[in-house]
Amino acid sequence: xxxxxxxxxxxxxxxxxxxxxxxxxxxxxxxxxxxxxxxxxxxxxxxxxxxxxxxxxxxxxxxxxxxxxxxxxxxxxxxxxxxxxxxxxxxxxxxxxxxxxxxxxxxxxxxxxxxxxxxxxxxxxxxxxxxxxxxxxxxxxxxxxxxxxxxxxxxxxxxxxxxxxxxxxxxxxxxxxxxxxxxxxxxxxxxxxxxxxxxxxxxxxxxxxxxxxxxxxxxxxxxxxxxxxxxxxxxxxxxxxxxxxxxxxxxxxxxxxxxxxxxxxxxxxxxxxxxxxxxxxxxxxxxxxxxxxxxxxxxxxxxxxxxxxxxxxxxxxxxxxxxxxxxxxxxxxxxxxxxxxxxxxxxxxxxxxxxxxxxxxxxxxxxxxxxxxxxxxxxxxxxxxxxxxxxxxxxxxxxxxxxxxxxxxxxxxxxxxxxxxxxxxxxxxxx
Amino acid sequence: xxxxxxxxxxxxxxxxxxxxxxxxxxxxxxxxxxxxxxxxxxxxxxxxxxxxxxxxxxxxxxxxxxxxxxxxxxxxxxxxxxxxxxxxxxxxxxxxxxxxxxxxxxxxxxxxxxxxxxxxxxxxxxxxxxxxxxxxxxxxxxxxxxxxxxxxxxxxxxxxxxxxxxxxxxxxxxxxxxxxxxxxxxxxxxxxxxxxxxxxxxxxxxxxxxxxxxxxxxxxxxxxxxxxxxxxxxxxxxxxxxxxxxxxxxxxxxxxxxxxxxxxxxxxxxxxxxxxxxxxxxxxxxxxxxxxxxxxxxxxxxxxxxxxxxxxxxxxxxxxxxxxxxxxxxxxxxxxxxxxxxxxxxxxxxxxxxxxxxxxxxxxxxxxxxxxxxxxxxxxxxxxxxxxxxxxxxxxxxxxxxxxxxxxxxxxxxxxxxxxxxxxxxxxxxxxxxxxxxxxxxxxxxxxxxxxxxxxxxxxxxxxxxxxxxxxxxxxxxxxxxxxxxxxxxxxxxxxxxxxxxxxxxxxxxxxxxxxxxxxxxxxxxxxxx
Numbered sequence: 001x002x003x004x005x006x007x008x009x010x011x012x013x014x015x016x017x018x019x020x021x022x023x024x025x026x027x028x029x030x031x032x033x034x035x036x037x038x039x040x041x042x043x044x045x046x047x048x049x050x051x052x053x054x055x056x057x058x059x060x061x062x063x064x065x066x067x068x069x070x071x072x073x074x075x076x077x078x079x080x081x082x083x084x085x086x087x088x089x090x091x092x093x094x095x096x097x098x099x100x101x102x103x104x105x106x107x108x109x110x111x112x113x114x115x116x117x118x119x120x121x122x123x124x125x126x127x128x129x130x131x132x133x134x135x136x137x138x139x140x141x142x143x144x145x146x147x148x149x150x151x152x153x154x155x156x157x158x159x160x161x162x163x164x165x166x167x168x169x170x171x172x173x174x175x176x177x178x179x180x181x182x183x184x185x186x187x188x189x190x191x192x193x194x195x196x197x198x199x200x201x202x203x204x205x206x207x208x209x210x211x212x213x214x215x216x217x218x219x220x221x222x223x224x225x226x227x228x229x230x231x232x233x234x235x236x237x238x239x240x241x242x243x244x245x246x247x248x249x250x251x252x253x254x255x256x257x258x259x260x261x262x263x264x265x266x267x268x269x270x271x272x273x274x275x276x277x278x279x280x281x282x283x284x285x286x287x288x289x290x291x292x293x294x295x296x297x298x299x300x301x302x303x304x305x306x307x308x309x310x311x312x313x314x315x316x317x318x319x320x321x322x323x324x325x326x327x328x329x330x331x332x333x334x335x336x337x338x339x340x341x342x343x344x345x346x347x348x349x350x351x352x353x354x355x356x357x358x359x360x361x362x363x364x365x366x367x368x369x370x371x372x373x374x375x376x377x378x379x380x381x382x383x384x385x386x387x388x389x390x391x392x393x394x395x396x397x398x399x400x401x402x403x404x405x406x407x408x409x410x411x412x413x414x415x416x417x418x419x420x421x422x423x424x425x426x427x428x429x430x431x
Numbered sequence: 432x433x434x435x436x437x438x439x440x441x442x443x444x445x446x447x448x449x450x451x452x453x454x455x456x457x458x459x460x461x462x463x464x465x466x467x468x469x470x471x472x473x474x475x476x477x478x479x480x481x482x483x484x485x486x487x488x489x490x491x492x493x494x495x496x497x498x499x500x501x502x503x504x505x506x507x508x509x510x511x512x513x514x515x516x517x518x519x520x521x522x523x524x525x526x527x528x529x530x531x532x533x534x535x536x537x538x539x540x541x542x543x544x545x546x547x548x549x550x551x552x553x554x555x556x557x558x559x560x561x562x563x564x565x566x567x568x569x570x571x572x573x574x575x576x577x578x579x580x581x582x583x584x585x586x587x588x589x590x591x592x593x594x595x596x597x598x599x600x601x602x603x604x605x606x607x608x609x610x611x612x613x614x615x616x617x618x619x620x621x622x623x624x625x626x627x628x629x630x631x632x633x634x635x636x637x638x639x640x641x642x643x644x645x646x647x648x649x650x651x652x653x654x655x656x657x658x659x660x661x662x663x664x665x666x667x668x669x670x671x672x673x674x675x676x677x678x679x680x681x682x683x684x685x686x687x688x689x690x691x692x693x694x695x696x697x698x699x700x701x702x703x704x705x706x707x708x709x710x711x712x713x714x715x716x717x718x719x720x721x722x723x724x725x726x727x728x729x730x731x732x733x734x735x736x737x738x739x740x741x742x743x744x745x746x747x748x749x750x751x752x753x754x755x756x757x758x759x760x761x762x763x764x765x766x767x768x769x770x771x772x773x774x775x776x777x778x779x780x781x782x783x784x785x786x787x788x789x790x791x792x793x794x795x796x797x798x799x800x801x802x803x804x805x806x807x808x809x810x811x812x813x814x815x816x817x818x819x820x821x822x823x824x825x826x827x828x829x830x831x832x833x834x835x836x837x838x839x840x841x842x843x844x845x846x847x848x849x850x851x852x853x854x855x856x857x858x859x860x861x862x863x864x865x866x867x868x869x870x871x872x873x874x875x876x877x878x879x880x881x882x883x884x885x886x887x888x889x890x891x892x893x894x895x896x897x898x899x900x901x902x903x904x905x906x907x908x909x910x911x912x913x914x915x916x917x918x919x920x921x922x923x924x925x926x927x928x929x930x931x932x933x934x935x936x937x938x939x940x941x942x943x944x945x946x947x948x949x950x951x952x953x954x955x956x957x958x959x960x961x
Contacts, residue, residue, distance in 0.1 A: 027668045027735050030935040031847055031885040046837055054847055058693050058827040063834050
């Protein structure tokens, strides 16, 4: 990334005063550096969150408006969480991003947002609404044929009055539709009344990452309208971080009317396990494989908090065995961002992204875990990438794969993220 | 055996006037030595608003000083622009202020030749959005802000480059040996080593500001009589106004808000004191300045202040005049002491930072004539050059420099003001006083270290650590330097301990006392160990 061309300069200090709560604006900074010490983007482009504040204090608006660092910061908000004064730098990073001329912004993020705006599907991977419906139908057909236990499984679209509306990250319908099946099986197992929406079903939002508020609004509006139309009780976000945050925060930010509760798949996994509807156990883990979890920043620190972090641990411990779970340090709301968020994965800044990810890699390596479970697609891709880059020995998997594995309902073709040692473990009896 | 120096002119006092005298002498080819018992800008030159007066402040009371301010400020804007933010200024009266006083302002300005433009309250608020709705009268004047530290450093730096002179900090005058109506020897003491120092000069200039009466008495001269007027100011963490904001009323407390780059300075009080030494800003003064200031700029009530400081104005006491700091003349006086029977001694005192160059010119005219030097004064025409190691007192200068160079190996030592290691190195190597062992306070004076929100919490430790690494400090020296530095910083923080500055200071205490154990470390200075 090179610096942006000059734009009408933002007065960061005065914007911070408007955007941040009284007593938690930039001039409340005591310079302690907790933000900078815990920021994986610290040092990239000579920047860190404290320096961002200090530069704003010194009136270096031009420098802040043009530093490519705003694209290396994932807006994970750890700085604001850890700050004794509660100063959130990530909001001003978002503002700085928005000030960049579109042609200078990282092309990958801009193109993903543009793709989302091209169809009411809001898919960043160009999967249109009718394509999605077709892919779901075909995948359901294949599943019914291949796995007799699920001969009558449903994956409804636009079912009005269903209890849950669920979304789906574009990656599955676009490149690995078989990965949709485990989540469907879980719904089927607990007898959940659920549906997709044909409009706005996609669980990604790169428009938020471009700093373009209007485009972010449009994405959220399309989705909220589509969900409202089906009148569900709950909107359940798939295993994804930012797609939850973008809707959850967007509803308030843009004052949208949402006639549903917003919750995460993780919370429902935990709820159904607690209620005995998902009778998982770790008997399958005879090898004593070790697992750790990545708390997605957007889901834990930035929105649902430690309650959901506890749910996440509850699910994983039940599935892999308490003795086989090793937490990263720090964790939960204080967890480090992996470097996959904020559009960083799509920004084309691989060297910086991997430098950022080194902290996460070291954190994972210290757990000596065989698997990292992460209910987030960006975390998934990033942690997988840095694992290869830094020659780590771990694999990255979705929760749905492990839950289905533990239940003995994970088909042989649904194990692409599992290692060879798990390809034959606990296969469904029928096959 | 005392250390001995010989020179043509001994200049006592490293304030703006002394620095100006040194440069003026150098430009006329006259050798000199400048000494200060502390360091540059240690008195009123470093303890003021940094206001380059248009003269508007004095139009009603002292037209002569006002006109002098106008002439000198115009000249400095042209010759020393690197030290000046030509931000302009406004005089505003708010509800409750005397409208007649306000109405007379333009005529007074005209009499002193000061450009003055009437503004409607709406125009004034457009120019200065921090002004309240209660503005009843407003005028724009060509006020500006000036960085007194840089001004001094550049004057001394330029003089040093011209040669045949020296700057010696920490040298205190203890007495004069007078023979046959002339000072033969100035007996001094090196305040750090304790060593005796003798300076033999053909001429002695006392540019000692509030200490001028004492120094003159040491030479047996009773003609200098001063009133000491302490002025306290407070520094905000952010810049409040676009330009200088003055209250349009007879001078009082909290009347002037001056931007200082990225911060603003609000002041002042005027408290007559009997002793110019050992003065501190008090809580009462701070409360008063703030409460008065908030009538003019309401946002001051919610502003974070990082520091209070004060200086002593040396006001000339007219014979029989009452000792009221506000009413005394702000003009300056040059004493040739010939009526006191000394032929090679001069005292220059009183005056304003704005008029320092003129004060220096008059002084050097006298001294040069006594030495038979006929070279004309050049400070009114010669631009002040910029020294590479002298530009770090400007807020944001070190930060922009670091950002432009983008050298990740050049560690930032002071985060608030983003002062990098290389800046500290250049100051220690090349700034005036560099030949001396440079204290942490001296480095801070020549940069923005310790001046940001943290007031030395972090930079004290990081700069000291760097200087240990660089071999400049050794043994207990660095810790003592730190102790002196943070003691001085804390003194300024104490009167503004509310809001965010309170946790800030708690954090500093944890670092300095809890971590570094500085409460157990003796300082070097007598006020550092108390």
